[in-house]
Amino acid sequence: MSWVQIARKDFADASRSMMLWILSALMILLVAGISSIPHLLHTPGQGPAPGFDEALSFLFTVVVTMISIIGLVVGYQAIVGERESGSIRFLLGLPNSRLDVIIGKVLGRAAVVAVPTVIGFVVGGIVIAILYDGFDVVTYVSLLAFSVLIGLVYVALAVGVSASVSTRAKAVAGVLGIYIVTDWLWWAVPMAIYWLLERELPGTTDLPTWYLFVERLGIWEPLAVISGTLVDIAGVETVPPADRLAGDVPFYLEPWFAWVFVAAWILVPLAIGYYRFNRTILS
Amino acid sequence: MTAIQTSGLARRFGDVVAVESLDLHVRDGEAYGFLGPNGAGKSTTINMLLGFTPPSSGSGTVLGYDIEDESLAIRQSIGVLPEDFGMYERLTARKHVQFAIDTKGATDDPDDLLSRVGLSDAADRKAGGFSTGMKQRVALAMALVGEPELLILDEPSSGIDPNGAREMRAIIQEELDRGATVFFSSHIMEQVEAICDRVGIMSGGRLVAEDSIDALKDQFDDESRLILTVDAVPDGIVSRLEPVDGVLDVRVDGTDIVTSVSNSRSKAVVINAVEDAGGVIADITAEDHSLDDLFAAFTTGDGATRGDARASRAEAALEEVDA
Numbered sequence: 001m002s003w004v005q006i007a008r009k010d011f012a013d014a015s016r017s018m019m020l021w022i023l024s025a026l027m028i029l030l031v032a033g034i035s036s037i038p039h040l041l042h043t044p045g046q047g048p049a050p051g052f053d054e055a056l057s058f059l060f061t062v063v064v065t066m067i068s069i070i071g072l073v074v075g076y077q078a079i080v081g082e083r084e085s086g087s088i089r090f091l092l093g094l095p096n097s098r099l100d101v102i103i104g105k106v107l108g109r110a111a112v113v114a115v116p117t118v119i120g121f122v123v124g125g126i127v128i129a130i131l132y133d134g135f136d137v138v139t140y141v142s143l144l145a146f147s148v149l150i151g152l153v154y155v156a157l158a159v160g161v162s163a164s165v166s167t168r169a170k171a172v173a174g175v176l177g178i179y180i181v182t183d184w185l186w187w188a189v190p191m192a193i194y195w196l197l198e199r200e201l202p203g204t205t206d207l208p209t210w211y212l213f214v215e216r217l218g219i220w221e222p223l224a225v226i227s228g229t230l231v232d233i234a235g236v237e238t239v240p241p242a243d244r245l246a247g248d249v250p251f252y253l254e255p256w257f258a259w260v261f262v263a264a265w266i267l268v269p270l271a272i273g274y275y276r277f278n279r280t281i282l283s
Numbered sequence: 284m285t286a287i288q289t290s291g292l293a294r295r296f297g298d299v300v301a302v303e304s305l306d307l308h309v310r311d312g313e314a315y316g317f318l319g320p321n322g323a324g325k326s327t328t329i330n331m332l333l334g335f336t337p338p339s340s341g342s343g344t345v346l347g348y349d350i351e352d353e354s355l356a357i358r359q360s361i362g363v364l365p366e367d368f369g370m371y372e373r374l375t376a377r378k379h380v381q382f383a384i385d386t387k388g389a390t391d392d393p394d395d396l397l398s399r400v401g402l403s404d405a406a407d408r409k410a411g412g413f414s415t416g417m418k419q420r421v422a423l424a425m426a427l428v429g430e431p432e433l434l435i436l437d438e439p440s441s442g443i444d445p446n447g448a449r450e451m452r453a454i455i456q457e458e459l460d461r462g463a464t465v466f467f468s469s470h471i472m473e474q475v476e477a478i479c480d481r482v483g484i485m486s487g488g489r490l491v492a493e494d495s496i497d498a499l500k501d502q503f504d505d506e507s508r509l510i511l512t513v514d515a516v517p518d519g520i521v522s523r524l525e526p527v528d529g530v531l532d533v534r535v536d537g538t539d540i541v542t543s544v545s546n547s548r549s550k551a552v553v554i555n556a557v558e559d560a561g562g563v564i565a566d567i568t569a570e571d572h573s574l575d576d577l578f579a580a581f582t583t584g585d586g587a588t589r590g591d592a593r594a595s596r597a598e599a600a601l602e603e604v605d606a
Contacts, residue, residue: 086369093363282335
């Protein structure tokens with residue numbers, strides 16, 4: 001149970017380092033700033049004034065991308081940083097198991113992302129409520145909850161890598177590599193497999209089931225599906241599998257099953273990290 | 284009860300044998316000095332005791348707990364001052380100690396512990412700006428949390444000034460008086476002499492001696508060193524002195540003839556022999572072996588035989604003469 005102490009210490013460390021406050025300022029700026037752009041671009045008298053929905057769809061992509069990057073930056077040093085500085089000798093000289101260390105680190109760092117996110121959304125929410133008509137609390141809180149989830153997923157990925165490697169440089173390379181491949185470039189993976197099999201590029205409909213399955217293995221795809229069910233704003237929803245598949249939609253492509261993929265994205269990197277960290281020789 | 288016991292404990296890193304078949308025996312309540320030069324295997328041994336490094340073979344217990352299967356129970360019951368540790372630079376000294384208290388579920392007052400190690404004034408300062416000695420004090424305060432039955436202190440006085448080392452010895456003595464066992468490693472013999480009941484000397488991954496300091500000294504008591512400074516070293520003096528009864532070792536360094544003799548009577552024989560060979564003696568220095576010589580005797584060369592050790596000891600003596 002000592003992971004509670006590790007999480008607390010880690011959070012205290014982050015708040016001492018100003019990181020927490022810099023991130024909070026960044027999140028306020030982000031939420032308030034990005035969501036006010038539609039209002040600023042609108043010329044009064046020309047067309048209808050943008051509402052709450054426009055503000056949020058404008059905000060959505062930027063804020064989730066930023067939080068995913070923040071999650072990776074906050075997480076990648078979590079364990080390897082202590083290995084390099086030598087403070088891990090305190091951590092493991094005290095009665096902490098290596099599993100305690102990983103759990104404590106994930107929760108501590110996830111809180112370092114979550115707290116500024118909440119602060120940013122609260123302050124940004126006031127700005128949005130002033131600038132736009134039709135403020136919907138449920139939608140707004142759902143977007144906040146989704147943002148916190150994103151933070152947790154990317155922190156877990158980064159901590160998993162951090163537990164697996166011996167130097168900060170390797171952690172940066174690992175986190176960046178995984179991020180670029182499984183997040184930004186993942187759409188190309190099913191496409192490439194399709195091309196290898198069929199010698200032609202896939203269309204947008206009549207796709208084989210495996211195509212959507214491979215697509216969903218990426219880190220962002222299942223999160224996008226979940227965001228579509230959580231946040232009811234234009235521009236967030238994804239094309240339903242039924243419209244893209246040749247046959248029936250299997251259970252694992254239904255929206256609820258996206259949670260399983262997301263849970264796997266949290267647990268698998270941590271499990272690999274734990275496996276490797278547990279076998280690490282500290283000498 | 285036995286505080287620390289290992290049997291056949293070994294650790295290899297690839298082809299390198301860091302610790303070879305170690306049988307360590309630390310009694311309850313004693314102060315045990317774990318000695319050896321850097322690279323002798325002390326840290327690897329401690330890392331195995333703490334669960335940082337799994338043994339390649341052999342086994343060990345700390346306070347009766349298995350070092351591999353019950354590492355958490357060990358670390359709950361002991362206090363550790365690790366080697367080469369790093370601080371949480373942004374946390375204060377007090378937060379460091381508080382973290383140890385919280386983790387162990389202890390009830391100590393962090394300020395009491397910081398005052399014991401002489402850091403009351405710096406309790407609210409971030410550890411990032413601390414000197415090595417201050418960091419060492421914080422780490423000691425963390426090790427003292429929860430009145431541990433056993434303290435494992437890895438090179439506790441490194442980076443500490445003589446005054447700090449004295450304070451550290453006083454704290455160790457207090458812990459011993461409380462009934463704790465203290466196991467501490469050092470590469471400097473003098474540091475352990477004042478405190479330790481027994482010492483174990485590591486060399487080349489093996490425990491080459493384990494005994495009380497007095498008992499170890501006894502082995503060398505009769506031996507002493509004779510240094511003759513001459514105007515010119517006579518030719519062939521080494522081969523002339525070596526057969527002399529009671530002479531263990533002869534070396535020439537510049538105009539010094541350095542001999543190790545096993546009894547005082549041999550000294551006169553050596554002096555006569557040098558004069559007979561035509562050497563004009565300008566100065567005579569005779570001294571008993573110091574603790575450092577004793578230490579060097581066990582740890583230089585491969586430490587396996589005393590014959591080897593003697594040669595190295597003489598070498599160490601030469602270095603002193605040079606200085």
